[in-house]
Amino acid sequence: LGGQANSPPAFINKLSGRHIKMSIVPEAPLAYKNQSEECQSQYSKPECWYGFCPEINAKLAEELNFTYEYVEPADNKYGGRNASGDWNGMIGDILSGVSDMTGTALAINIERSQVISFSFPFTEDTSKAIVLGSTESQNHFFFL
Numbered sequence: 229l230g231g232q233a234n235s236p237p238a239f240i241n242k243l244s245g246r247h248i249k250m251s252i253v254p255e256a257p258l259a260y261k262n263q264s265e266e267c268q269s270q271y272s273k274p275e276c277w278y279g280f281c282p283e284i285n286a287k288l289a290e291e292l293n294f295t296y297e298y299v300e301p302a303d304n305k306y307g308g309r310n311a312s313g314d315w316n317g318m319i320g321d322i323l324s325g326v327s328d329m330t331g332t333a334l335a336i337n338i339e340r341s342q343v344i345s346f347s348f349p350f351t352e353d354t355s356k357a358i359v360l361g362s363t364e365s366q367n368h369f370f371f372l
Contacts, residue, residue, distance in 0.1 A: 243294045244293040245294065250285060250296050251300070251329070252282075252318075253318065255332070258333050259280070259281045261276065271298060272298050273297065282331070299321060303316050318334065319340060319343065323343060
């Protein structure tokens with residue numbers, strides 16, 4: 229974008245040489261667990277995941293010179309506030325230091341943006357829900 233081919237140096241310096249703990253949850257088509265025998269007990273290894281987001285993570289690690297491992301949240305959730313106001317899922321893991329960032333798509337909302345920072349969105353969900361309305365006849369000219 230904007231004709232710039234390289235990432236800003238300040239950003240590269242912050243990740244270069246670091247080892248990152250990335251939260252991830254399995255969800256098609258974004259991220260899948262490799263079901264091979266070799267991966268059954270080692271899902272922290274990047275090669276034990278595949279899909280859209282793991283491919284992006286591998287490319288980022290290569291281009292920005294960092295290593296990473298995956299961390300699955302214990303509750304397998306993306307992250308929201310529970311009844312006591314504490315965060316669960318990947319958001320809770322970031323806030324508690326269990327992980328450094330997420331390695332999968334995460335919906336941006338006001339509540340989450342108050343406690344974590346988001347990168348530039350790399351995808352957009354344009355799904356729409358269609359529901360059956362009332363079968364009663366309505367007078368659309370009630371104002372006349």
